[in-house]
Amino acid sequence: MVGELWAERSNGKCLFRLVGKKDNTSRGWWRDGEPLTHESTVRSVALRISVEPLSEDVTRRLDLDDRNLPSAVELSPLGDIAFVATEGSNSVEVLDAYSGRRISSIDNATQAPEGLWLDDSGARLYVQGFLSRSVAVYDVGLLIGSGSNRAELINEIATTTSEVLEPDVLAGKRIFYDSSDVRMSRDNYLSCATCHLDGEQDGRVWDFTNRGEGLRNTTTLRGKRGGQGRLHWSGNFDEVQDFEHDIRNAFGGLGFMAQADFEAGRDTPLGEKKAGVSKELDQLASYLQSLDRVPDSPFRTAHGGMSAEAKRGQKLFERLECASCHSGEAFTNSGDDTLYDVGTLSAASGLRLGNTLDGIDTPTLLGLWSTAPYLHDGSAATLDEVLERAAQSGKHGDVSSLSETERAELAQYLRELDQSVEEAHETDGAEESGCGCRLAAEDPPVQGVSLAGLLTVLLLGRRRRSGPRR
Ligand code: HEC
Ligand code: HEC
Missing domain, CATH: 2.130.10.10 (YVTN repeat-like/Quinoprotein amine dehydrogenase)
Known part of the structure; x- marks a missing residue:
């Protein structure tokens, strides 16, 4: 980064x-x-x-x-x-x-x-x-x-005369970045932005086994509005305020919550509600809730519509009933608090809150084009690989019934899933190349991230933004 x-x-x-x-x-x-x-x-x-x-x-x-x-x-x-x-x-x-x-x-x-x-x-x-x-x-x-x-x-x-963010959102964003605050981190090493710069993901797979979990692929916070049901791949948190645990343990911070409040049934992630107890944790939650959009997919047409290939993929998504889990506007049924074993668990997946992990919380599919690698342990470098694994295991939708072309169409649909609304336009085709608002589809972003590299060196273009940075 x-x-x-x-x-x-x-x-x-x-x-x-x-x-x-x-x-x-x-x-x-x-x-x-x-x-x-x-x-x-x-x-x-x-x-x-x-x-x-x-x-x-x-x-x-x-x-x-x-x-x-x-x-x-x-x-x-x-x-x-x-x-x-x-x-x-x-x-x-x-x-x-x-x-x-x-x-x-x-x-x-x-x-x-x-x-x-x-x-x-x-x-x-x-x-x-x-x-x-x-x-x-x-x-x-x-x-x-x-x-x-x-x-x-x-x-x-x-540098500004009027602030665009609500006061609580701005305050929360400052907390999100600041590791110099001893409540956030010991010795000034870690804050949320360390791995989620701009609310995004660092493309890394972290070994959180000593947190009672396992290998975990960093998720983006964009478009999630602070949570779509339970948080984390194993659904081990149920509110942003639960990050008090990571702050006190993994970051070595003193914590934002008064000790007496913490001990009053709030010292486990899924225990008593923590919202409304600490001003700073609530502000942190306000910032995360403000992250309501995923970056627009550059794979869509110039007017924001889906390509013909993706539309065929959408039909396959419906036919294979992928939406039985990836349901609703956010493409997830995470709110149902059910974990599913879709054939992706391995010994490296570890535990959930220190106990057996028998499934994963269904992730959203919005904005997938920008969040490689995939799956809870980052074991799939591309979307095609997610589908290849699904075809082999037979436990993640009936992907093995698809022809090679169909599988490519389904992958293209996944790459184009975002929150765009197709803009009205009079002529298709001829004017498309004149619209400078999107990258051409032939110019896909770099996918796949080297997990082995200790050093991330991203020259220029440091941030891929979905809009003006605020
Ligand atoms: C060392 C890197 C690192 C730091 C620092 C970090 N995160 Fe994360 N974050 C991750 C990883 C890895 C995951 C996926 C872990 C999992 O699901 O078990 C994640 C997942 C999340 C999720 C879950 C999103 C979802 O859709 O389920 C939220 C919310 C989140 N982080 C917020 C925060 C906040 C708030 C902070 C600061 C208090 C923070 N993170 C600090 C690496 C980090
Ligand atoms: C039984 C529920 C269920 C069904 C049905 C299902 N999925 Fe999933 N899907 C999941 C779960 C759970 C995960 C997380 C697995 C993991 O991380 O190891 C997941 C992960 C994914 C991912 C990776 C997302 C990411 O951010 O890494 C993609 C892509 C995906 N599913 C696409 C599909 C498609 C396409 C179908 C239909 C063929 C489908 N899923 C059917 C539950 C389901």
């Missing part, structure tokens, strides 16, 4: 400075016998890549201890000092670019800082705060010139 790119030319070679997080997907009780803890889940780094030949100078990789979600990097005019913004920790780290030694840290440098710019003289650093809706201006002249470790705030400029 990475940020910014900074190019420098040196000896005719192009060097890029990048920041990113390393996801520890080699660790966990199932994978290497070690628990995934608050400090061993992710680490933040700044690195340097040269283009010809394409390589990283690993000896010059800078490790950022106790920080979450680095988002931007700037270098001093001489290239000896690196400023790194951390979106999850609300700080700007000031590092010796050669040794990696931390010279200073500018704390509370806006909320969710994600853009940095140093003016030509190198004296002023501008920090853009995504969630404070501001740009803070720091005098860093002394810091660069004399080795002092002081940066002085000169000004903070508001």
Whole structure:
């Protein structure tokens, strides 16, 4: 999940400075016998890549201890000092670019800082705060010139005149990102945004066996309005406020709920309701509830309609009665609190709340095009693979009755499922290419994510957005 790119030319070679997080997907009780803890889940780094030949100078990789979600990097005019913004920790780290030694840290440098710019003289650093809706201006002249470790705030400029989010939603979104709050996380490593940046998913499969679960594929929160029935693949939570458990345990946070309230029957996820008890947890829930749309599928026609192939796939979806589980507007019957064994469970699937796991909560099918890999354990890299597995097991719809062409049509239908409403249009075809609002179908997004890679490096195009980012 990475940020910014900074190019420098040196000896005719192009060097890029990048920041990113390393996801520890080699660790966990199932994978290497070690628990995934608050400090061993992710680490933040700044690195340097040269283009010809394409390589990283690993000896010059800078490790950022106790920080979450680095988002931007700037270098001093001489290239000896690196400023790194951390979106999850609300700080700007000031590092010796050669040794990696931390010279200073500018704390509370806006909320969710994600853009940095140093003016030509190198004296002023501008920090853009995504969630404070501001740009803070720091005098860093002394810091660069004399080795002092002081940066002085000169000004903070508001970047919005009217806020589009409801107050509770904005407050919840700030909580969602902020790991510097000791109630959220110990040592400033984890917040919800660490794995769900912008409410999306990181494409990772985490080993949550020590949480009483198993291998779990991160789900997007977009379009789910805080929950479509039970939460999680095993349906082990029934409200967003239940994340108090992950915060207290996996993140090492102190928690947002008063201890007495927690102990009054709320110390198990499916126990007494937690809603209405902690202002912050309710605000977190308000933010998740505001995520009411999945990204539009680029596989649809220019006017937002379904392709002919997908329409044939829809008929097959009906014929095979997939909607007996993937039902209603949200394509899920999760509200029925029933778990189904559709032939996808393995030993790595682990447990549910520390007990036997005998099925999975039906997931929605909206927005599937953007959420690879698939299934609770991420064991299917593509939708075609989900169907291939279903045909083999015979336990996930009667997919084996389909011809190869039909199976492709069904997969195409799944790729085009979103919340689009076809726009009215007078002429089809001829004008289609003139509409710049969608990508062409021949230009599908990259599917499949390497699970083995410890380091996610996503140059530019860091976020695929379904609309303006708010
Ligand atoms: C270490 C990565 C990580 C962090 C940090 C994280 N999540 Fe998740 N999230 C996941 C994974 C993996 C899943 C799927 C796990 C499962 O279903 O058992 C998930 C699933 C969810 C779901 C279920 C969605 C659904 O449709 O069932 C919600 C809601 C959610 N996370 C909210 C949060 C909130 C709120 C926070 C912060 C308190 C958070 N997550 C922090 C990785 C993470
Ligand atoms: C008996 C209930 C049931 C029926 C019928 C059913 N599904 Fe599912 N489906 C599930 C469950 C449960 C899962 C989650 C399995 C897992 O993650 O291991 C799932 C997962 C999926 C996924 C992967 C979603 C994701 O986000 O990873 C796709 C795609 C899918 N189903 C398509 C279909 C199609 C197409 C049909 C009809 C041929 C169908 N399903 C019939 C219950 C059902």
